[in-house]
Amino acid sequence: PQAMIVGASCTAELIQDDPGGLAEALGLPIPVVALELPSYQRKEAFGTSETFYRLVRALAGPQPRLSADGRGPVCNILGPTALGFRHRDDAREIRGLLEGMGVRVNVSAPLDATPEDLKRLAAADFNVVLYPEHAEEAARHLEKTHGQPWTRTVPIGVGATREFLAEVAALTGLAPAEPAGLRFPWWSRSVDSTYLTGKRVFVYGDATHAVAMARVARDEMGFEVVGLGCYNREFARPLRAAAKRHGVEPLITDDYLEVEAAIAEAAPEMILGTQMERHIGKRLGIPCAVISAPFHVQDHPARYSPVMGWEGANVLFDTLVHPLVMGLEEHLLAMFREDFEFNDAAGPSHLGGHAPAAPPAPDTTPEIARTAEPAPSRPGLDPGPPPAPQAKRAEPSETATLEAPTWTPEGEKELKKIPFFVRGKARRNTEAFAAERGISSIDVETLYDAKAHFAR
Numbered sequence: 001p002q003a004m005i006v007g008a009s010c011t012a013e014l015i016q017d018d019p020g021g022l023a024e025a026l027g028l029p030i031p032v033v034a035l036e037l038p039s040y041q042r043k044e045a046f047g048t049s050e051t052f053y054r055l056v057r058a059l060a061g062p063q064p065r066l067s068a069d070g071r072g073p074v075c076n077i078l079g080p081t082a083l084g085f086r087h088r089d090d091a092r093e094i095r096g097l098l099e100g101m102g103v104r105v106n107v108s109a110p111l112d113a114t115p116e117d118l119k120r121l122a123a124a125d126f127n128v129v130l131y132p133e134h135a136e137e138a139a140r141h142l143e144k145t146h147g148q149p150w151t152r153t154v155p156i157g158v159g160a161t162r163e164f165l166a167e168v169a170a171l172t173g174l175a176p177a178e179p180a181g182l183r184f185p186w187w188s189r190s191v192d193s194t195y196l197t198g199k200r201v202f203v204y205g206d207a208t209h210a211v212a213m214a215r216v217a218r219d220e221m222g223f224e225v226v227g228l229g230c231y232n233r234e235f236a237r238p239l240r241a242a243a244k245r246h247g248v249e250p251l252i253t254d255d256y257l258e259v260e261a262a263i264a265e266a267a268p269e270m271i272l273g274t275q276m277e278r279h280i281g282k283r284l285g286i287p288c289a290v291i292s293a294p295f296h297v298q299d300h301p302a303r304y305s306p307v308m309g310w311e312g313a314n315v316l317f318d319t320l321v322h323p324l325v326m327g328l329e330e331h332l333l334a335m336f337r338e339d340f341e342f343n344d345a346a347g348p349s350h351l352g353g354h355a356p357a358a359p360p361a362p363d364t365t366p367e368i369a370r371t372a373e374p375a376p377s378r379p380g381l382d383p384g385p386p387p388a389p390q391a392k393r394a395e396p397s398e399t400a401t402l403e404a405p406t407w408t409p410e411g412e413k414e415l416k417k418i419p420f421f422v423r424g425k426a427r428r429n430t431e432a433f434a435a436e437r438g439i440s441s442i443d444v445e446t447l448y449d450a451k452a453h454f455a456r
Contacts, residue, residue: 205292207235
């Protein structure tokens with residue numbers, strides 16, 4: 001081995017044992033890095049950061065600058081990890097941007113780096129920190145010990161990538177690279193995405209991705225950020241600052257039940273979160289795009305799919321728009337379910353109408369229901385079951401009830417026919433409409449009365 005890391009187990013912590021000190025006293029022919037991780041107080045992101053920092057502190061010694069050969073400035077890329085969200089692709093994308101400017105990359109760590117590579121870190125002129133959760137402590141040590149400045153901008157999104165390249169240009173004296181293959185601005189101005197302007201999104205994940213994604217959602221997609229949070233308390237300060245810029249209360253917790261309660265209260269039209277928030281979205285009927293670890297294998301595609309740099313911006317557009325577009329598709333299918341060509345009993349339309357139609361389902365309606373007079377239908381809508389008896393409406397002079405209106409089963413069923421990306425707004429508007437008029441129970445009629453009222 002090129003080095004040895006010695007850490008204390010939970011039991012060793014409790015009995016105050018010192019295995020690291022013991023290993024250092026053995027006089028082994030390789031570097032021994034004693035590691036203390038307070039497992040009862042800290043979480044995984046801190047463990048990554050502390051381990052990387054200790055390795056850098058123990059191994060990165062003085063080195064002559066590689067830029068002395070006159071072939072241009074040299075940097076290190078710090079932060080990518082094997083289990084990070086799209087880290088491998090991000091490192092490749094940013095390396096390409098740096099090399100396009102004329103900046104050479106000395107070491108990319110910790111992903112794919114060996115202890116021998118870490119010994120060469122001080123040979124670079126500056127450090128590029130892509131994920132502060134994992135590399136900020138190491139970057140601060142290299143700045144203090146070896147005089148290497150480091151970048152503060154995380155290049156997620158078009159605006160942040162421009163700022164990142166400008167920061168690199170200021171450190172090197174080189175011209176920033178121009179966008180290559182950037183399709184995000186055109187798509188974000190297209191008619192297919194402008195109708196999504198103003199959609200309410202809740203953002204949660206690690207601090208790096210949550211803060212960056214909230215900025216992209218608001219400034220580059222035109223969404224409204226209604227919630228922002230992270231699970232790593234070490235980065236509570238930048239998260240709080242970002243939440244203040246968006247005008248929302250910061251949520252800093254690793255309790256998924258607390259996150260679910262906050263999402264339910266905010267009633268967003270989309271969630272940008274982790275795999276846990278995807279499960280929450282399924283329970284609440286809200287679409288979710290995964291933007292941060294922890295994530296599922298389906299969010300680690302085989303193709304090249306970064307979220308940083310110019311290509312990362314293109315990927316972000318798809319990530320943020322597709323969940324909403326799929327919801328629109330479901331709504332259109334529901335809207336045309338009675339169409340002669342698209343209803344369930346019709347054959348596939350691509351066969352020219354000659355495909356055999358599905359046999360009609362047996363009529364299981366009780367005889368008394370068959371003779372009943374059908375309920376009046378609305379144009380373009382399934383008449384559905386007969387509405388429940390309408391709740392008594394108070395006269396304007398009567399005092400409105402203080403209790404929040406409740407929904408009848410028929411009203412809830414009709415509400416679910418509204419596309420999910422406006423369903424939350426329709427619910428809030430209808431409840432406000434009912435409360436103003438003293439309606440205590442919201443049925444189908446109340447829902448459509450409210451719709452007509454707010455459509456004026």
